[in-house]
Amino acid sequence: MTRETRTLPAFAPGSVDTSFVIAGYDEVVTHDTLWDAHSHPFHELLWNERGASTAVVGSRIWTITPTLGLWMPAGTLHAGSATAGTWFRASFFGFRTTASISATPVAVEITPLLRLLLERLGEPGLADASRAATEALVLDVLEPSPRELLVRIPASQLLRPIADAVREDPADRRTLADWATVLGVSARTVTRAFTTETGTSFVRWVAAVRAQHAIGLLTRGWDVEAVAEQVGYRSASAFGAAFRRTTGLTPGAFRPE
Structure with missing residues (x-):
């Protein structure tokens, strides 16, 4: 099986102007994929539509699934991996438009409601008023979960x-x-x-x-x-x-x- 390694830059929080409130991204990886350590200028919610992936911050390793995502605050240096066939999704939250739900990475339960709201934001032609209302609902229901698939490496x-x-x-x-x-x-x-x-x-x-x-x-x-x-x-x-x-x-x- 071919393995792909991706290298991304390390950004400080807010170092890139991001005027959006919530922006989405998704991809089906065709090879086992590794992401070298990097960080984003915005907050990020990682979850999967299909399959499982991992995120590594220091000595902590989280498993991300379709029902359990991970909130990554802006500027947090992290690496990651996903197996071939994983359909991963990410929602980016503007650093200046959205307060982080946690100062450190934290698990987030991807409830049916949260999933539907995030999917609605990806609909083409969504009216500005509808987008603003949906984003407000996402921020209202988004919260840390006490349940997480986390291993701390001694x-x-x-x-x-x-x-x-x-x-x-x-x-x-x-x-x-x-x-x-x-x-x-x-x-x-x-x-x-x-x-x-x-x-x-x-x-x-x-x-x-x-x-x-x-x-x-x-x-x-x-x-x-x-x-x-x-x-x-x-x-x-x-x-x-x-x-x-x-x-x-x-x-x-x-x-x-």
Whole structure:
């Protein structure tokens, strides 16, 4: 599979005059695509019509889906990726016309109402008054979501071997006690470090890594049983239950039609 890398500039917030309130963009990527680190002069809402993509800010990796988008404040340096066939969408919000809903990147639930409003803004010939009314409604319903597909990558010398091993092979079934033995420290030490660096427990962190990896495979057309085995679950039902707990969706929601 051919991989495409795109390089974009890094803009400071408001460094380019953007008179619009909300402008839309969408594209179906035909190859696995990587975006090098860049930033925009405007705020950006990323979401997908089909498939899944990722956005990376520092040590944090978000998965973006048709139901869970990501708000990227103007000037935030970020990289990204999408698998071939992903239909990604972006809504740009003028820096001087729109206040950011968050000072940092934050998940946004793409509700049916928000989706319909954003789609209406893309209708050709939309009257100015109708556009202004629709934009006002978008800004009214747009809000951060407490649910997000986020993995924070620990960077300490203690935890980096664990993070590298699990991300390389999500099927790795070693427990925190196993890792403590490997690293020659107490399980309590590893537990505290994991909570401090990632904001979550080791078990939940592994589940999130597995879910992100699984979404990538599902969007490529892998069947659920094969994905379950690839990411370390003993059955498709166990995988499905864990996946729903982490993402709020079934694995089938990410398989191409």
